[in-house]
Amino acid sequence: MNRKLLIVSQHFPPEIGAASNRMEHLCRYLSKAGYELYVITSQPSYPNRTLYTKQAFFSNENGCRLYRIPIISIGNNGVLSRISQHLAFLLMASMVTIILGIQYQIKTCITTSPPFSVNMIGLLFKLTGWRRKWIMEVRDLWPDSMTAVEFIEKNALIYRWLKRLELYFYRTASNIVVVTNQTKRILEQQEIPANKIKIITNGIPDWTAEVFNLKLSSQRINSEFIILYAGNIGKSQNLAQLIQAAEYLSDYKFCIIGDGLEKEKLMKLVERKNLKNITFIDAITDKRLLLNWYAKADIGVISLKDAKLFENVIPSKLFEYAGARLPILFIGKGEGAELVNKYKLGKVALSKTEDIIDAINCMYDDIQSYRENSDNLDKFIQKYRWSSLANKYIKLIDSHL
Secondary structure (H helix, E strand, O other): OOOEEEEEOOOOOOOOOHHHHHHHHHHHHHHHOOOEEEEEEEOOOOOOHHHOOOOOOEEEEOOEEEEEEOOOOOOOOOHHHHHHHHHHHHHHHHHHHHHHHHHHOOOEEEEEEOOOOHHHHHHHHHHOOOOOEEEEEEOOOOOHHHHHOOOOOOOOHHHHHHHHHHHHHHHHOOEEEEOOHHHHHHHHHOOOOHHHEEEOOOOEOHHHHHHHHHHHHHOOOOOOOEEEEEOOOOOOOOOHHHHHHHOOOOOOEEEEEOOOOOHHHHHHHHHHHOOOOEEEEOOOOOHHHHHHHHHHOOEEEEEOOOOHHHHHOOOHHHHHHHHOOOOEEEEOOOHHHHHHHHOOOEEEEOOOHHHHHHHHHHHHHOHHHHHOOHHHHHHHHHHOEHHHHHHHHHHHHHHHO
16 A cells, blocks of 8 residues: 655644644654655745744655745745745745655645645646545635635636636545535535535644643732733734724733734734733744743633634634633634634634623633633543544545555
């Protein structure tokens, strides 16, 4: 049996973020299961390349043969820089894919998107070899995500062209892996066969288990009530609504950790309003330091833009916060909000300033009950631990082998 597997992911450790976390755990468990892994990724750059040192083009890491594509971009940051990075990665990773596929006779490839462009690599892999299988992993629906943040209009020519390309990808892929139930339903509505689609959600990072000892050692040394947001600071997160609420909650301390296209604008907003209870902290790549913040915080915030598409999303931060046993304030609707309610992980608020204020005040009053929610948390952690989720992937891959 050919146990060789090619994985194409533009994001990979030491990068931070949902895609990197997912790939780190998936590769670890696939390697333990005996797969020979060839991983094509980029030099670390998300959310900002200045956070990282340059990595070697080729290395052996945690049972993976890792190939890192150099970064070529226009400008240092911003939308144009991101687009140029994606296109450069597409071109160079495609060449590496062809070479590795032929040299090592690899028959199965997994691509994970976004970015949308990596699907071209999976398509190329499948069409340029005999009896090859392509597993297309879809973590966000593109190009619809671009319309949700008002980057392009649905009546635009480029949107219609990308939508046709997206459907072609779905129909050509051997299997499609999605991370939410609603995404599967959306694809079925587009006449993609249900038996072709597999739901494998994001999971709880293994490293969050360490936060228990950190909580014991800190034991509320700081009397401040800390409301923490950690993650990407972009249009999808709509953190301006949290800042508007913080203006009326001066007794609480708000810490926003991360980087992204909206960060500078939000910092100027805080400065203009002269809000002393909000602190911005640069993105943290050291998981131990991030866990220290989880241990100190009282509430972990998840915020999504009020758009229909984002109701299909379960942010990976939900699994991190829950794994670290941090009560969650979920601002938004959809599957993520349903999980918070089902397992009593925290409180759900609508994307309205007054609703966010009320939710935070209620959580402050009931914080001890959230901290003692061990039975529900244990059930959640048991269901969404990566060892269980990886077994679903292994079954899917072995069905092709």
